Amino acid sequence: QVQLQESGPGLVKPSQTLSLTCTVSGGSITANLYHWSWIRQPPGKGLEWVGAIGYSGSTYFSPSLKSRTSISRDTSKNQFTLQLSSVTPEDTAVYYCARTSGGWYWGQGTQVTVSA
16 A cells, blocks of 8 residues: 655745655655656645656656746655745645556645745
8 A cells, every 4th residue: 555644844934945755655656657746735725736756757847836846756765855946825735745647645735834
């Protein structure tokens, strides 16, 4: 059973960089054909796909967030990390990591609030 767990600070100041890590167990992030995504849900709004990293390390980003987003991985720890720069209060959301191919698996989500 694949399990994902998000970790990172729950409060980030405006203009700083949000950094979240997803730790995966029960499956390798380098396993063929799988993609690993970050998805967020702002308060009162729907789900928004932020970006993904593929099994080969290729990255994909939402066009609206691409200029501020990076996703990296540490294969030795079976983790992938989201960094979102120059955050504003509009980036306040519950952030989820998920496997988004070959059967979807989600983390429980972590609340991130952008506030001074």
